[in-house]
Amino acid sequence: MDALSVAVAANLPVLLWGSPGTGKTSAVLALGERLGLPVEVVVGSIREPSDFAGLPVLRDGETWFAPPRWASRLAAAGRGILFLDELTTAPPAVQAAMLRVVLERAVGDLALPPSVRIVAAANPPEQAADGWDLSAPLANRLIHLDWTVSAESVAEGFTVGFSAPAAAPVEAGAAAVGRARALVGAFLRVRPELVLAVPDGPARAWPSPRTWELAATALACTGDDAGTGGGVGVGTGVGTGGTPRVRAELVTGAVGEAAGFELLSWLRDLDLPDPATLLADPDAPLPDRVDRVHAVLGSVVAHVAADGSADAWQRAWSVIGRVARRTPDVAATAARSLAARRPHGAVLPRTVLELAPILRSAGLMP
Incomplete structure (x- = not known):
């Protein structure tokens, strides 16, 4: 219920x-x-x-x-x-x-x-x-x-008397939805074979880009704040909707049990830093695993898009620059997404000059 x-x-x-x-x-x-x-x-x-x-x-x-x-x-x-x-x-x-x-x-x-x-x-x-x-x-x-x-x-x-389902409101802001989508995208980079699995016979839930979208929205609606410390959906969430069981019901109900439980297990092990902390502290530690780095940068870009300020956009380039020194291909993907979300009046930081090779490989610079 x-x-x-x-x-x-x-x-x-x-x-x-x-x-x-x-x-x-x-x-x-x-x-x-x-x-x-x-x-x-x-x-x-x-x-x-x-x-x-x-x-x-x-x-x-x-x-x-x-x-x-x-x-x-x-x-x-x-x-x-x-x-x-x-x-x-x-x-x-x-x-x-x-x-x-x-x-x-x-x-x-x-x-x-x-x-x-x-x-x-x-x-x-x-x-x-x-x-x-x-x-x-x-x-x-x-x-x-x-x-x-x-x-x-x-x-x-x-x-x-029989109880009726609770009617508590569920709130998922643009930032939470954006970060949940970024985390699902990072997971699918690790497990690309789960992007699409069309069943041969009678079907219930099965993974496709459409149902992964449903799963991301469900994550955003059942976590404290998608993508913040500890990963999506480890907190209490909104009302009764944030319990792990409800979250699992909705995610596996969207993409199926095999894909859904694998996503939830992966999220439990992420332990990601808060995007706002990374933007405020240029020396905040970054994870070592490539899949976690993908997830971190996706969360940062989603946070910047929801924030909409020029300051947040400019600070995000410093995070991408740090990643570029270790994993240029991961940084290139985030650079493309961040460049497409440049707020009006935002000035390119000097960090971008250091990223020239990355930006060229991403097709953002001649």
């Missing part, structure tokens, strides 16, 4: 997998009520592809794909939860029509407001009525969570 709450608050598309009758629909409706969001329940088995792709009609001499009523109500409200219930009862043609809805929030020619959340629920195909396997493209657009119930929680619910 905590992972569901974080995903909805952070606007991450999420799919709950669980047996029939275990309260998935009730939990989503209760969460919508707590958040003050209208919930539109759409069951794929009783819908046609045109209910998601739009029904073609003539309008002013042109073909227009008219949205269904549920989409118009969400657009009029300006926010809400689109709940795709019984997802594995939707036939392949309907699943294909859902692709743009889940990824782009587009229903026919209507664009849903960005604040509309996407939540789905599904029974395993063997437990669903006329069940269908989930297509790989649709699975790759969602964070997959296993919805389980225990005898203890059910017994307690009958005694004192």
Whole structure:
């Protein structure tokens, strides 16, 4: 429930997998009520592809794909939860029509407001009525969570009432998201074979650039401050959303257990210095391992981009200069990213002259 709450608050598309009758629909409706969001329940088995792709009609001499009523109500409200219930009862043609809805929030020619959340629920195909396997493209657009119930929680619910998911807000600023993305990028430099692993058969979570993006956002939303000392997500985070278990649920739900747990283990061992400390202290120690250096420089560039000041941008070149003396190729990658984020009025520091060979190799200097 905590992972569901974080995903909805952070606007991450999420799919709950669980047996029939275990309260998935009730939990989503209760969460919508707590958040003050209208919930539109759409069951794929009783819908046609045109209910998601739009029904073609003539309008002013042109073909227009008219949205269904549920989409118009969400657009009029300006926010809400689109709940795709019984997802594995939707036939392949309907699943294909859902692709743009889940990824782009587009229903026919209507664009849903960005604040509309996407939540789905599904029974395993063997437990669903006329069940269908989930297509790989649709699975790759969602964070997959296993919805389980225990005898203890059910017994307690009958005694004192069933609890609804918490509705604590989740805040992830641009700096946290940027640093989480930088750390995921550094990890994928170490494990490039995990960038993309398309499954051969029926799919749930699997790694792709799209799902690594979801994983990075989940990291940013479940850590104290992505990329600061101790790595992403070792602190308490925001409310209940920052617990290690919730973080693991969301990350592995995005990219799969094998890739997700490897990323989390790598992050636990990073022990990175705070980017602000590196910019303030030119003599602060840097890590020795190349993957950690990649992560440090990525965090520094993300911090500078979020800060936006000329002073921070100029100080970052000193950090890159120190790295260039040991690992020029790592420094070249960071130099390219930093140069592209030069604030208005920022003056090139003298350190840049020492980096001329690095900048030439990065294509930033003739």
